[in-house]
Structure formats: C-alpha cells, structure tokens
Amino acid sequence: MVIPQTEFHQRRVRFLEALGGAAAVIPAAPLVRHHADVEYPFRQQSDFWYLTGFDEPGAVALFLPHQSDNPFVLFVEPRDPSAEVWNGFRWGCEGAVEHFGADLAHPRAELASRLADYLQGAEGIAFRVGRDAVVEPLVLQAWGQQLDRAPRTGHAALGLVAPCPILKDMRLRKSPAELERLREAARISAEAHERAREVARPGLSERQIQAVIEQHFLEQGARGPAYGSIVAGGDNACVLHYTRNDAPLRDGDLLLIDAGCSVSDYYNGDITRTFPVNGRFSGEQRALYELVLEAQLAAIASVAPGADAEQVHGAALRVLVEGLLHLGLLNGSVDDLIEQGAYRHLYMHRTGHWLGLDVHDVGAYRLGEHPQPLEPGMVLTVEPGLYVSDRLAVPEGQPQIEERWKGIGIRIEDDVAVTEVGHEVLTASALKAPAAMER
Template identity: 50%
Template sequence: MGITPQEYQQRRQAFMAEIGQGTAILRSAPHAVMHNDVEYNFRQDSDFYYLTGFNEPNAVAVFAPHHPEHQFILFVQPKDLAQEIWVGYRAGVEGAKEKFGADITYSIQELDEKLPEYLKGGDRLFYHLGRDEKFNQTILQHYQRLLATRSKRGTGPTALEDPGQILHQMRMVKSPAELDLMRRATAISAKAHLWALEYARPGLYEYQVQAEIEHLFRLEGAAGFAYPSIVAGGANACILHYVENSAQLQDNELLLIDAGACYDYYNGDITRTFPIGGRFTPQQKTLYEIVLEAQKQAIAAVQPGHSYQSSHAAAVRVITQGLLDLGLLRGDLEELIEGEKYKPFFMHGTGHWLGLDVHDAGIYKIGPEKDAWTNFAAGNIVTVEPGIYISPYIEPAEGQPEIPDHWKGIGIRIEDDVLVTETGHEVLTAAVPKEIKELER
C-alpha cells in the first residue's frame, strides 16, 4: 500500500503539462519549534509531497518542462554524518536522485547559483508566497533580476502565478492508490471511535478517552492523529475546536468525540456524539434526531454533478425546520434560512475536502455569484458534519426568542467521510454507529 514512484512521475508530468513553458518552484516545509530548541516531528508540505514523495526539510523542487535536459530538479541537504547522528538520516544529493526520480539533484547550498538556469527559459514563474519571508525574498529577487535583463535575452518569466491553482485541482480527485490509503486511515479512525464508544463512562476524564483513541491510532500503524483530538463532555461540546480535554465525564451528559488518524500522510476525520451514561435525555434525543436527519439529507446530496453547496443547503434546511418546530426559532422557514437565523445554533459549514490535509486542498467557489459552486466529481472525498450547539452563553439572533435553560449546554455533531463515486457516493466511515438505538445501552 502506498504511492508508487510511477504515480509520482505521472503527477509531475500532469502538473508540467499544465504549466506549459513556465517554471514552478516548491519549497519544503520548515521544522516547527515546540519550545526553545525542541521541535515538533517534521511534516512535509502537502503540495511538495504530492509531487515528490520527498520527506525531508530544507529542500526545493523545481519543475522546468521547457528545459532541454532537466525537467524535475531537486535541491536537498547533502549527506552530513555529524548531523545525521543527531537528527536522522538524509537521502543526500545522490540518494535523492536515485530514489525520487529527479533528472538532476544539487545541494541546497547551490540554489542561488543553479536556479537562474531553470528560470530564464520559462515564460511564467509559478511560486506560492508562503510564510518563509526570507525564501520569498530569494525567489522574488531572482524574478526581478530576470525581468530586468529579459530585453537583452528575449526570454524569461513575465508573470508570477500560484501553482496551487493547478495542484489543488489535481489533488481533489483521488487516485486508486490514494483511495487505498484513505480507506486505511478511515478504518483506523473508525476502530478507535468504536473502542471509545465502548470505553467511555461516567467518572472518567476526557483525556483518558483521548489517550485510548490515540493509543489505538498508533497501535494500528497510523503516524498519529490527523489533528488534535476533540473529546468534549457536556457543554464543552459547544466549543467547536475544544482541545483541553481535561473535564470529568458526567452521567446524563453527552460526549462529542472528533478524532481521526493520519496514515501515510492521508487523514480520517470522524465525529460522533453519544450519551455518557448510556441513555439520551429527552432534550438530547430530540436535538440528536434533528442533526442525524440533517446529516442523512446532506450525505444524500453528495452526488457527482451536484453542487458542493447542495449538501450544506440540505443540512441547513433540516436544522432550521427542526429548531422552528421546537420554538427555538420563529418565523417563516425560507426567511429564516435566507437571513441565516440558524447560525447561533449551527455556525459552520457542513463539510470540507479531505485527503493529504484534513481541510484538504480544493476549490469550493468558482465565482462571485451566489450559486457559483464547484460540482462534486468522482474521486472527491468530503466530510459531512452538521451540528447543533446550544452554548450556556448563547445569544439568539435578532428578533428570535430567548433560549430556555433546559436546552443549554447541549452540543451535537455527527461527521462522516464520504467518497463521491461515478454513480453516487460511499460513506467510508459507515462502520461507526450513529443511530440512537445503536448508541444507547
């Protein structure tokens, strides 16, 4: 299981066909510092990794389809035994060429000297202005020098473009090999959620449930969590990105778990909400039924050719109608939706693309018009995650009723990962139960 060298080569060829006579430069991710001189585990930039499979920092990939000899060029850290003893082995200049299929490799120290050779023949420069300001300035200086001397050569880039506009369209459609990795990531994620459903009980602490989930991720071969796990009991579930995970679980409260595994760079993302003591209260059950129906309607809208927004619209309609029926909203359904009066209870989108990144690369809007949304296509993977959150501190929308106390402190979200197929969709995370009769005990 994994992406083969041949697939990486095919990706590069497809990318270079799109940039035509341009030159593209991609920078590896930096090491991130946790505190003082302690670093986080290195995680490669996803675009860089998508085209190269190269998993070291301080590297640059150049793509120059117009060059007569070298179309794929890697600048990497050279071998250095003293450094490798401390921080790990390096492929080195020769190893990177042999293993990762570059036409030529150089030491990263040679970048300023060698880069102009691959820029001067291109008509455009593709580079994403990222967070590394020093490197941004390096690239811009090369670009400016080439612009200043173009009239004497007759060649060189005259436009600067972001390669993400091409790469992110490519990344939206998963290959068979990517789908295998996604299935593994979601299967590990599902197994951890199944264990959490069995393990969680009143008196435990949120962090104990978190520990069980993340222990199982590693036990099953995942690199770890795809994002900091959310284990939120009671009113903590009303905090969308709650990660403190320190409270004690109480009977008669709900537990919201939003957790996913990362497997070979690909990510799962699942949320389930269930009663800690085994039984929903009447208010919890009523709200849960609304969210569950909203999710089912939103998943049904995930079809090839359907607008991305159609899934969100389906969820919004069910949730708004449910809140209206309960008296938590009042007014005309269509006007409530148009005026977004549901937002104090459901303030986020219904999903996002999923893949190499948890909030994966991909286009949502294709124009400024209200209905100018990307259509789902076979090979897309999207999360579907509606919710209702009634914070203890909720402020109703203008003109809407005050919220009775017996509703406050309930937060519910249900999330699945959904693959768009040629004929419909497949729920990759269906192994984790979500029906009330399956969650109660």
C-alpha cells in the same frame, strides 16, 4: 499500501503540462521550533509531498518544462554521517535521483548559486509568495537578474504566477490509490471512535478518552492525530474547536468526539460522534441527536456527481430548521429563517469541507458565480450539528432557550467520496444509530 512512485511521476507529468512555459519552484516544509532547541515533529508541505513523495525538511523542487532533458530537479540535504547520528537517515542527492525520480539533484546549499540558471528561459515563474521567507528572496533575486539582463538577452520570465490553482485542481480529484489511503485513514479513525465509546463512563476525564483514541492511531501505524483531537463533554461540546480536553465526564452529559488520524503518507480521517456518557440519552438529548442524524443522512444522500457543496449544506440545513421549529427552539417559516440566518445561534458552521492530504483540503467551492460541481474522486466531510448554549444571543423574535436544552452540543461527521453513481461513506464503520450510541 502507500502511494507508489509511479503515481508521483504521473502527477509531475500533469503538473509540468499544466505549467505551460512557466518554471515552478516548490519548497518543502522547514523544521519548526517548539521551544529552546527542540522542534515539532516534522510534517511535510502538502503540495511538495503531492509532487515528490520526499519526506525531508528544507528541500526545494524545481519543475522546468522548458528543460526537456531535466524537467524535475531536487535540492536536498546531502548525506552526512555526523548529522545522521543526531537526526536520522537522509536520502541525499543520490537517493533523490534513484528513489524519488529526480532528473538531477544538488545539495540544498547550492540553490542560491544554481537557481537563476535553471530558471533562465522560462516564460514565467510559478511560486507561492508569502510562505517561505528563505526561498522567496532567492526566487525574486533570480527573476530580477533576468529582468536586468533582458535588454541584452531578449529573454526574461514575464512574471510571477501562483502554482496553487493548478495544484488545488489536481488534488481535489483523488486517484484510486489516494482513495485507498483515505479508506485506511477512515478505518483506523472509525475503530478509535468505537473503542472510545466502549470505555467512556462517568468519572473518567476527557484526556483519558483522548489517550485511548490516539493510542489506537499509533498502534495501527498512523503518524498520529490529523488535527488536535476534540473530546468535549457536556457544555464543552458547544465550543466548536475545544481542545483543552481536561474536564471530567459527568453522568447525564453527552460526549462529543471529533478526531481522526493521519496515515504514513499524510492522508487523513475526520470523524465526529456524539453519545451519552452514561449510556442513555435524556429526552432532550435524543430529540436533538435524532434531528442532527436525520439532517446528516439527508445531506449524505444528496452527494452525487453534478450536485455541489451548497446543495449538501442546504439539505442538512432545511432538515435542521424544520426540526427546530417542531421542537419550539425556533419560530417562523422555514424559508424565512434560512434566508435571515435566524438559526445561527444554534448552528453556526457549514456542513462540510474537502478532505485529503490536508484535513481542510484544497480545492475551490465555487467557480466564479457558480458552485463547484461534485465529481467522482472528490472527498468531503458531511458534519451538521446543533449547539445549545448562552454563548450567542438569541435573535430578535426567536424564543428564549429553556434550561433543559442548554449545554447540549451534538455533531455527527462522516467522510464521503463521490463515486460514478453516487457516493461512498468511507467512515461507515463508525456507528451512529441512536440505539448504537446507548448501552
């Protein structure tokens, strides 16, 4: 079930309250040119979607707490049968009011002539500069007109402020309905990973496995991949954002798959699994796989209200460093290695990120000098890994890497929601025990 319109209304009420006396201008995403006269598939701007649920390009939403009768105004493309023959149905101004809760709606072409009047009387203007080259000049022009008239009228918006902090804080804490959508994205994504492991074998290509995964996304009603699927065999897995996906799968290699779907209302899954192409780990592969899994389980166990992302990362990192010392891939003391960063040629990224409408979702990780405490409703990924290759120099004083370890890249990633009493692993149906990775 998609997010109901009642929830979009509740979000707008909260947003209007948080704006105080400022008026907000939030543009929708435009169509983006792919080549010649062909556009990429449309993807709505996340903040605009979060507040409106309106899934058409080029619209603009106004939030006007100083106009109590009409605080939510949409500018949209009007109904046009000739345009709809080519590009499909539009809701138009009537639909924006009847189906999306706008108090008023106007044709998008009228924004330039109407914007200044709507912003008149606001104490400030909330608008994200530097993102929309079409709407931004209109906002600045409207504000400039207010400033020019201020000596006569005595009224002008005091300044431009960013709406981002308000929206980031709202979006960081997911509602029960949002968690259900994230569970659905996790379910479909987990099923695709299970299917990929069933069919993978030496001689197939990375691209064929990508096709299996993304076919499942579409068959299950998702929009498609939430991001460029990573299907990386062997040493390719040591390239963190590898997306060429064009190499053959080789007997004896591991296959790392980092892939998740985006459901109809843009909530995302993000899962990584790593398994042997031929169904059996080598000794070195199993040793590193079990170490990454131990680190991930320790990190997940630390997810609870009052903890923070730094603690989650620290839990994984300590397990990894201790294990690498035991395997002879590092030497020294655990605390010194962590303080010096002498492990970063083997583990060079953080252990997770926020997840929601964006795969790397909005929300602060720190509040000034202090980490953001985890709260119920927050959702984050937990994804430690190890990547053994010649790409990064071995730090001075650390052992050179033996050939038997090289070309092993492993990451294990799950989506985890913070609950009142601890956490929920949304992606638990994607198996990861070492025995489950073999056949």
